[in-house]
Amino acid sequence: MKKKIIIIIATVLLLFVFIAVILTSVDKKIIRKAVPIKGRIAIVIDDWGYNLNNLEIAEGIKQPLTCAILPNLNNSLLVAQKLNNLGFEIILHLPMEPKEKYRLEKDTILISMDAGQVHSIFDQDLASILFAKGISNHMGSRITEDSRVSALIISEAKKRKLYFLDSFVTAKSVCPLLARKIKIRFAKRDIFLDNLDDPGYIKGQIIKLRDLANKNGQAIGIGHDRRNTLVALREAIPQLVKAGYKFVFISEIAK
Numbered sequence: 001m002k003k004k005i006i007i008i009i010a011t012v013l014l015l016f017v018f019i020a021v022i023l024t025s026v027d028k029k030i031i032r033k034a035v036p037i038k039g040r041i042a043i044v045i046d047d048w049g050y051n052l053n054n055l056e057i058a059e060g061i062k063q064p065l066t067c068a069i070l071p072n073l074n075n076s077l078l079v080a081q082k083l084n085n086l087g088f089e090i091i092l093h094l095p096m097e098p099k100e101k102y103r104l105e106k107d108t109i110l111i112s113m114d115a116g117q118v119h120s121i122f123d124q125d126l127a128s129i130l131f132a133k134g135i136s137n138h139m140g141s142r143i144t145e146d147s148r149v150s151a152l153i154i155s156e157a158k159k160r161k162l163y164f165l166d167s168f169v170t171a172k173s174v175c176p177l178l179a180r181k182i183k184i185r186f187a188k189r190d191i192f193l194d195n196l197d198d199p200g201y202i203k204g205q206i207i208k209l210r211d212l213a214n215k216n217g218q219a220i221g222i223g224h225d226r227r228n229t230l231v232a233l234r235e236a237i238p239q240l241v242k243a244g245y246k247f248v249f250i251s252e253i254a255k
Protein backbone atom coordinates (compact mmCIF):
# COMPACT_ATOMS: atom_id res chain seq x y z
CA MET A 1 0.00 0.00 0.00
CA LYS A 2 2.73 2.44 1.03
CA LYS A 3 4.65 1.58 -2.15
CA LYS A 4 1.59 2.32 -4.29
CA ILE A 5 1.13 5.76 -2.69
CA ILE A 6 4.80 6.58 -3.27
CA ILE A 7 4.50 5.57 -6.94
CA ILE A 8 1.36 7.69 -7.38
CA ILE A 9 2.98 10.71 -5.71
CA ALA A 10 6.12 10.28 -7.83
CA THR A 11 4.04 10.04 -11.03
CA VAL A 12 2.04 13.15 -10.14
CA LEU A 13 5.26 15.06 -9.35
CA LEU A 14 6.83 14.00 -12.65
CA LEU A 15 3.71 15.13 -14.47
CA PHE A 16 3.97 18.56 -12.82
CA VAL A 17 7.62 18.86 -13.81
CA PHE A 18 6.75 17.85 -17.38
CA ILE A 19 3.94 20.43 -17.63
CA ALA A 20 6.17 23.12 -16.10
CA VAL A 21 8.93 22.44 -18.67
CA ILE A 22 6.45 22.66 -21.56
CA LEU A 23 4.91 25.87 -20.22
CA THR A 24 8.25 27.63 -19.77
CA SER A 25 9.37 26.73 -23.30
CA VAL A 26 6.07 28.04 -24.70
CA ASP A 27 6.54 31.17 -22.59
CA LYS A 28 10.03 31.72 -23.97
CA LYS A 29 8.75 31.38 -27.55
CA ILE A 30 6.04 33.94 -26.87
CA ILE A 31 8.55 36.30 -25.25
CA ARG A 32 10.98 35.87 -28.17
CA LYS A 33 8.22 36.62 -30.66
CA ALA A 34 7.07 39.59 -28.65
CA VAL A 35 10.44 41.42 -29.07
CA PRO A 36 9.91 43.41 -32.26
CA ILE A 37 12.77 43.66 -34.77
CA LYS A 38 13.77 47.31 -34.96
CA GLY A 39 15.08 46.98 -38.51
CA ARG A 40 17.10 44.82 -40.84
CA ILE A 41 20.69 45.81 -41.58
CA ALA A 42 22.82 44.47 -44.44
CA ILE A 43 26.56 45.16 -44.28
CA VAL A 44 28.62 44.82 -47.45
CA ILE A 45 32.43 44.76 -47.34
CA ASP A 46 33.94 45.81 -50.68
CA ASP A 47 37.33 45.37 -52.36
CA TRP A 48 38.39 41.93 -51.08
CA GLY A 49 41.18 40.25 -53.05
CA TYR A 50 44.28 42.38 -52.56
CA ASN A 51 45.45 40.47 -49.46
CA LEU A 52 44.30 38.26 -46.59
CA ASN A 53 45.26 40.70 -43.81
CA ASN A 54 41.81 41.29 -42.32
CA LEU A 55 40.32 37.79 -42.57
CA GLU A 56 40.90 37.14 -38.89
CA ILE A 57 38.91 40.22 -37.89
CA ALA A 58 36.09 39.20 -40.25
CA GLU A 59 36.11 35.78 -38.62
CA GLY A 60 35.17 37.46 -35.32
CA ILE A 61 31.97 38.85 -36.86
CA LYS A 62 29.36 36.20 -36.13
CA GLN A 63 26.53 37.79 -38.11
CA PRO A 64 25.74 37.88 -41.86
CA LEU A 65 28.18 39.90 -43.98
CA THR A 66 28.08 40.23 -47.75
CA CYS A 67 31.60 40.24 -49.22
CA ALA A 68 32.23 41.88 -52.60
CA ILE A 69 35.38 40.42 -54.15
CA LEU A 70 37.43 42.00 -56.91
CA PRO A 71 38.26 39.55 -59.71
CA ASN A 72 41.70 38.93 -61.22
CA LEU A 73 43.73 39.72 -58.10
CA ASN A 74 46.33 37.40 -56.56
CA ASN A 75 44.05 36.53 -53.63
CA SER A 76 40.59 36.72 -55.29
CA LEU A 77 40.01 32.98 -55.41
CA LEU A 78 41.48 32.19 -51.99
CA VAL A 79 39.70 34.99 -50.12
CA ALA A 80 36.38 34.03 -51.77
CA GLN A 81 36.82 30.46 -50.56
CA LYS A 82 37.78 31.50 -47.04
CA LEU A 83 34.94 34.02 -46.65
CA ASN A 84 32.49 31.49 -48.05
CA ASN A 85 33.72 28.95 -45.50
CA LEU A 86 33.05 31.49 -42.74
CA GLY A 87 29.41 31.49 -43.87
CA PHE A 88 29.43 34.95 -45.49
CA GLU A 89 27.66 35.76 -48.76
CA ILE A 90 29.97 36.24 -51.74
CA ILE A 91 29.38 38.63 -54.63
CA LEU A 92 31.47 39.67 -57.62
CA HIS A 93 32.66 43.28 -57.30
CA LEU A 94 32.76 44.15 -60.98
CA PRO A 95 35.21 46.95 -61.87
CA MET A 96 33.51 49.64 -63.98
CA GLU A 97 34.83 52.84 -65.52
CA PRO A 98 34.56 55.95 -63.28
CA LYS A 99 34.44 59.59 -64.39
CA GLU A 100 37.38 60.33 -62.08
CA LYS A 101 40.93 59.52 -63.16
CA TYR A 102 41.52 56.57 -60.80
CA ARG A 103 43.91 53.70 -61.54
CA LEU A 104 41.75 51.03 -63.20
CA GLU A 105 41.68 47.33 -62.32
CA LYS A 106 42.43 44.76 -65.02
CA ASP A 107 39.41 44.11 -67.27
CA THR A 108 37.46 47.12 -66.05
CA ILE A 109 34.22 47.49 -68.03
CA LEU A 110 34.59 50.59 -70.19
CA ILE A 111 31.97 52.87 -71.71
CA SER A 112 33.32 51.97 -75.18
CA MET A 113 32.77 48.19 -74.83
CA ASP A 114 30.23 46.20 -76.83
CA ALA A 115 27.98 43.33 -75.71
CA GLY A 116 30.56 40.67 -76.64
CA GLN A 117 33.29 42.30 -74.54
CA VAL A 118 31.00 42.69 -71.52
CA HIS A 119 29.94 39.05 -71.89
CA SER A 120 33.49 37.70 -71.97
CA ILE A 121 34.61 39.80 -68.95
CA PHE A 122 31.63 38.42 -67.04
CA ASP A 123 32.55 34.83 -67.92
CA GLN A 124 36.18 35.28 -66.89
CA ASP A 125 35.39 37.14 -63.66
CA LEU A 126 32.78 34.69 -62.45
CA ALA A 127 35.23 31.86 -62.99
CA SER A 128 37.49 33.51 -60.39
CA ILE A 129 34.71 34.38 -57.91
CA LEU A 130 33.13 31.07 -57.08
CA PHE A 131 29.90 30.98 -55.06
CA ALA A 132 28.84 34.49 -56.24
CA LYS A 133 25.18 35.14 -55.46
CA GLY A 134 25.20 38.61 -56.98
CA ILE A 135 27.30 41.42 -58.39
CA SER A 136 28.03 45.01 -57.39
CA ASN A 137 29.89 47.84 -59.10
CA HIS A 138 33.46 48.76 -58.12
CA MET A 139 33.71 52.49 -58.92
CA GLY A 140 31.66 52.95 -62.13
CA SER A 141 30.30 56.49 -61.91
CA ARG A 142 30.59 56.74 -65.72
CA ILE A 143 29.06 53.33 -66.45
CA THR A 144 26.13 53.47 -64.01
CA GLU A 145 24.99 56.77 -65.54
CA ASP A 146 24.98 55.12 -68.99
CA SER A 147 21.87 53.14 -69.94
CA ARG A 148 23.45 51.13 -72.79
CA VAL A 149 26.35 49.57 -70.87
CA SER A 150 24.44 49.32 -67.58
CA ALA A 151 21.67 47.39 -69.37
CA LEU A 152 24.29 45.01 -70.85
CA ILE A 153 25.73 44.35 -67.38
CA ILE A 154 22.36 43.92 -65.67
CA SER A 155 21.19 41.54 -68.43
CA GLU A 156 24.37 39.43 -68.08
CA ALA A 157 23.76 39.19 -64.31
CA LYS A 158 20.11 38.29 -64.79
CA LYS A 159 20.99 35.51 -67.27
CA ARG A 160 23.15 33.97 -64.53
CA LYS A 161 20.41 34.39 -61.87
CA LEU A 162 22.56 36.86 -59.89
CA TYR A 163 21.18 39.89 -58.09
CA PHE A 164 22.55 43.39 -58.70
CA LEU A 165 23.65 45.63 -55.83
CA ASP A 166 24.11 49.23 -56.95
CA SER A 167 26.97 50.69 -54.88
CA PHE A 168 25.32 53.96 -55.92
CA VAL A 169 28.49 55.97 -56.48
CA THR A 170 26.51 58.59 -58.40
CA ALA A 171 23.07 60.02 -57.64
CA LYS A 172 22.44 59.94 -61.42
CA SER A 173 22.65 56.13 -61.55
CA VAL A 174 20.21 54.71 -64.11
CA CYS A 175 20.45 51.23 -62.54
CA PRO A 176 17.37 51.42 -60.23
CA LEU A 177 15.20 52.18 -63.26
CA LEU A 178 16.88 49.60 -65.53
CA ALA A 179 16.66 46.91 -62.85
CA ARG A 180 12.90 47.36 -62.68
CA LYS A 181 12.66 47.25 -66.49
CA ILE A 182 14.89 44.18 -66.89
CA LYS A 183 13.33 42.56 -63.79
CA ILE A 184 16.48 41.59 -61.93
CA ARG A 185 16.61 41.26 -58.14
CA PHE A 186 18.05 44.61 -57.07
CA ALA A 187 19.27 46.51 -54.03
CA LYS A 188 20.92 49.91 -53.56
CA ARG A 189 23.44 51.19 -51.03
CA ASP A 190 22.18 53.62 -48.42
CA ILE A 191 25.33 54.63 -46.51
CA PHE A 192 29.09 54.38 -47.06
CA LEU A 193 30.63 53.51 -43.70
CA ASP A 194 34.27 54.43 -44.22
CA ASN A 195 34.79 57.31 -46.65
CA LEU A 196 37.24 58.35 -43.92
CA ASP A 197 39.50 55.59 -42.59
CA ASP A 198 38.96 56.77 -39.01
CA PRO A 199 37.41 54.74 -36.12
CA GLY A 200 35.35 57.67 -34.77
CA TYR A 201 33.96 58.52 -38.20
CA ILE A 202 33.11 54.87 -38.93
CA LYS A 203 31.28 54.49 -35.59
CA GLY A 204 29.24 57.59 -36.44
CA GLN A 205 28.30 56.13 -39.85
CA ILE A 206 27.21 52.84 -38.22
CA ILE A 207 24.89 54.84 -35.95
CA LYS A 208 23.47 56.63 -39.02
CA LEU A 209 22.89 53.21 -40.62
CA ARG A 210 21.13 51.97 -37.47
CA ASP A 211 18.85 55.03 -37.39
CA LEU A 212 17.98 54.57 -41.06
CA ALA A 213 17.14 50.88 -40.49
CA ASN A 214 14.95 51.95 -37.60
CA LYS A 215 13.17 54.55 -39.74
CA ASN A 216 12.79 52.56 -42.99
CA GLY A 217 12.70 48.99 -41.68
CA GLN A 218 15.98 48.17 -43.42
CA ALA A 219 19.27 49.75 -44.51
CA ILE A 220 22.34 48.77 -46.53
CA GLY A 221 25.81 49.97 -45.51
CA ILE A 222 29.01 49.52 -47.51
CA GLY A 223 32.48 49.49 -46.00
CA HIS A 224 35.84 48.25 -47.25
CA ASP A 225 38.34 45.51 -46.49
CA ARG A 226 40.22 47.70 -44.01
CA ARG A 227 41.27 47.10 -40.43
CA ASN A 228 39.48 50.10 -38.88
CA THR A 229 36.20 49.26 -40.63
CA LEU A 230 36.14 45.59 -39.66
CA VAL A 231 37.21 46.25 -36.06
CA ALA A 232 34.45 48.87 -35.68
CA LEU A 233 31.86 46.44 -37.08
CA ARG A 234 33.06 43.57 -34.91
CA GLU A 235 32.46 45.80 -31.90
CA ALA A 236 29.18 47.42 -32.97
CA ILE A 237 27.29 44.47 -34.47
CA PRO A 238 26.72 42.46 -31.23
CA GLN A 239 25.44 45.64 -29.52
CA LEU A 240 23.00 46.27 -32.37
CA VAL A 241 21.79 42.65 -32.23
CA LYS A 242 21.16 43.07 -28.50
CA ALA A 243 19.24 46.26 -29.22
CA GLY A 244 16.89 44.33 -31.55
CA TYR A 245 18.38 44.83 -35.04
CA LYS A 246 18.60 41.87 -37.42
CA PHE A 247 21.60 41.43 -39.71
CA VAL A 248 20.85 39.95 -43.12
CA PHE A 249 22.57 39.19 -46.42
CA ILE A 250 21.84 41.32 -49.48
CA SER A 251 20.10 38.27 -51.01
CA GLU A 252 17.47 38.66 -48.26
CA ILE A 253 16.86 42.30 -49.19
CA ALA A 254 17.27 42.30 -53.00
CA LYS A 255 13.92 42.18 -54.74
Ligand SMILES: [Zn+2]
Nearest residue numbers: 046047138139
Ligand atom coordinates in the same frame (compact mmCIF):
# COMPACT_ATOMS: atom_id res chain seq x y z
ZN1 LIG B 1 35.13 48.84 -54.75
